[in-house]
Structure formats: structure tokens, C-alpha cells
Amino acid sequence: MADASLRGRLQRLLRDEDVRSIARRYFVSNGFDGTLTSIGVVVGAVLSGVPDGLTVVKIGVGAAVGLCTSAVWSVWEIERAETRAEIRRLERAMLTDLDDTRIQREVASARLFHALMSGLGPLVGIVIPLTPFLFEGTVFGMVEAAFVAVGLGVAVLGAFGAYMGSISGQRWYVAAARMGVAGVVVALVNLVLPG
Numbered sequence: 001m002a003d004a005s006l007r008g009r010l011q012r013l014l015r016d017e018d019v020r021s022i023a024r025r026y027f028v029s030n031g032f033d034g035t036l037t038s039i040g041v042v043v044g045a046v047l048s049g050v051p052d053g054l055t056v057v058k059i060g061v062g063a064a065v066g067l068c069t070s071a072v073w074s075v076w077e078i079e080r081a082e083t084r085a086e087i088r089r090l091e092r093a094m095l096t097d098l099d100d101t102r103i104q105r106e107v108a109s110a111r112l113f114h115a116l117m118s119g120l121g122p123l124v125g126i127v128i129p130l131t132p133f134l135f136e137g138t139v140f141g142m143v144e145a146a147f148v149a150v151g152l153g154v155a156v157l158g159a160f161g162a163y164m165g166s167i168s169g170q171r172w173y174v175a176a177a178r179m180g181v182a183g184v185v186v187a188l189v190n191l192v193l194p195g
Contacts, residue, residue: 025121027121030071046143083170161175
């Protein structure tokens with residue numbers, strides 16, 4: 001019975017365009033941050049003389065832990081405050097307490113969904129560009145792994161852009177290019193930084 005209730009709540013949640021829209025924004029925004037962070041970590045690590053791919057992966061995983069924790073925690077707290085304020089407004093308008101009601105449970109489910117999607121974004125954005133460094137020493141050298149990582153990062157950014165462009169009715173390839181350029185800019189800025 002609890003499974004059916006949870007499944008029903010999840011289905012209602014995913015049918016709600018407002019819930020999906022907010023989740024998309026958090027996922028893409030934090031995925032964008034994670035991808036740019038990953039590109040910066042990769043280029044900075046190689047330019048700093050990090051000796052092997054596994055060390056780059058460890059540095060990237062550390063960044064992923066920080067960004068994912070930040071994304072989940074901040075969205076949980078932001079959504080908690082916003083939804084509590086919304087429920088209080090509803091309670092005043094309805095002159096009733098909404099604790100332990102369907103409305104309260106669905107708001108809490110949406111908050112959890114938003115926080116999880118917020119944390120998933122940077123995880124995707126960091127892990128994908130790091131993968132070439134798992135093959136450093138067998139398939140790639142450090143510099144080649146960095147080039148492939150930047151290319152993967154630009155592709156991830158392009159995918160975010162194409163997705164957002166397609167749901168907003170823009171030309172998906174223009175939106176993809178606009179997002180992808182940010183990855184190239186981060187890589188180039190890291191190349192010219194002193195030290």
C-alpha cells in the first residue's frame with residue numbers, strides 16, 4: 001500500500017509542469033557550474049604538473065562532493081523556506097492547518113525532488129569530463145586526456161543548451177553553441193592565467 005501511495009505521489013509530481021520546470025532549472029544551472037568547474041580543474045591540474053590521471057580524478061571528485069553537497073543543501077533550505085511561506089499563506093487564506101495533508105506531503109516531495117535534481121546536475125557535469133583521466137597511461141597521456149576532457153565538457157554544456165533550446169522553442173543548435181562556448185572560454189582563461 002505504501003508503495004502504491006509513493007508511486008502515485010511521484011506520478012503526480014512528475015505531471016506537474018511547475019515542479020518539472022524548477023527541477024530543470026536547478027539541474028541545468030548546477031550542471032553548468034559543475035561542468036565549468038571540471039574543465040577548470042582539468043586544465044589547472046595538467047598545467048600545474050599533476051603527474052597522473054588518478055590524481056586529477058581525485059581532485060575532481062573532491063570538487064564534485066563540494067558542489068553536489070552545496071547544490072542539494074542550498075536548494076533544500078531555499079525550497080523549505082519558500083514552500084513553508086507558501087503553505088502559511090494558504091493556511092491563512094483557508095483558515096485551516098495544512099500539517100499532515102496531501103498538500104503538505106506533495107510540497108515536501110517536490111522539495112526533495114528539486115534538491116536531488118540540483119545535486120545530480122553538478123555530478124553529471126563533473127564526472128563526464130573526468131572520465132578520460134581514468135584511462136591516462138593506457139589510452140591517453142595527460143595532455144591528450146585534458147583535450148578529451150575539455151571536449152567532453154563542451155559537449156555536456158552543448159547538451160544542456162540544446163535541451164533548454166528545444167523546450168523553449170529556440171534553435172537547439174544555437175543554444176548548444178552558446179552554452180558550449182563557455183567551456184572553451186574557461187579552458188582558454190586557465191591557459192593564460194599566470195602560474
